[in-house]
Amino acid sequence: xxxxxxxxxxxxxxxxxxxxxxxxxxxxxxxxxxxxxxxxxxxxxxxxxxxxxxxxxxxxxxxxxxxxxxxxxxxxxxxxxxxxxxxxxxxxxxxxxxxxxxxxxxxxxxxxxx
Amino acid sequence: xxxxxxxxxxxxxxxxxxxxxxxxxxxxxxxxxxxxxxxxxxxxxxxxxxxxxxxxxxxxxxxxxxxxxxxxxxxxxxxxxxxxxxxxxxxxxxxxxxxxxxxxxxxxxxxxx
Numbered sequence: 001x002x003x004x005x006x007x008x009x010x011x012x013x014x015x016x017x018x019x020x021x022x023x024x025x026x027x028x029x030x031x032x033x034x035x036x037x038x039x040x041x042x043x044x045x046x047x048x049x050x051x052x053x054x055x056x057x058x059x060x061x062x063x064x065x066x067x068x069x070x071x072x073x074x075x076x077x078x079x080x081x082x083x084x085x086x087x088x089x090x091x092x093x094x095x096x097x098x099x100x101x102x103x104x105x106x107x108x109x110x111x112x113x114x
Numbered sequence: 115x116x117x118x119x120x121x122x123x124x125x126x127x128x129x130x131x132x133x134x135x136x137x138x139x140x141x142x143x144x145x146x147x148x149x150x151x152x153x154x155x156x157x158x159x160x161x162x163x164x165x166x167x168x169x170x171x172x173x174x175x176x177x178x179x180x181x182x183x184x185x186x187x188x189x190x191x192x193x194x195x196x197x198x199x200x201x202x203x204x205x206x207x208x209x210x211x212x213x214x215x216x217x218x219x220x221x222x223x224x225x226x227x
Contacts, residue, residue, distance in 0.1 A: 043220035089156055099170035104156030
């Protein structure tokens with residue numbers, strides 16, 4: 001059974017710091033891995049999608065890496081800003097019996113202090 | 115191009131009642147998946163609808179049921195509501211069942227009193 005774990009559960013940093021969020025998964029048979037942002041009480045905003053054949057993806061100040069063999073992904077946020085404060089969710093995409101679905105971690109709650 | 119839309123935004127029900135949530139997929143998408151996100155948790159897969167049939171179900175009781183219409187929109191029904199059903203319900207749409215990115219709606223916040 002696929003399980004996704006995110007560490008740390010919560011993080012508070014001063015503005016301007018570079019930070020790393022971690023995601024681990026137990027089964028390497030994934031199609032892709034996606035990082036989402038969720039603001040309080042809101043839906044999910046897709047940040048980065050890494051296909052299983054890729055090692056990393058970058059968008060602006062965000063960089064996500066994927067190591068399937070070790071079951072790990074990291075989300076790197078450069079020069080953090082108060083507007084980055086949100087919960088960050090990691091989800092692995094997998095297919096069972098022909099149906100593709102996401103398995104999510106419980107998220108990292110990030111607070112960037114001005 | 116409209117994205118995934120869900121209605122209503124918020125809903126308050128009492129224990130034992132029944133509720134229906136609605137989802138319109140992104141234009142061109144034919145597959146709808148439903149997820150439940152309890153407070154402080156990640157979303158959990160409820161089920162997926164494709165070609166008007168339930169294709170796979172997560173670990174949810176039969177009180178949770180759904181429907182997909184010929185225009186690909188979908189409904190999630192929950193009967194005999196429990197306090198523990200309070201959550202954000204997310205709908206995601208995609209093109210086809212397999213290996214395609216899912217796009218999420220803003221969700222419906224259900225509170226059961």
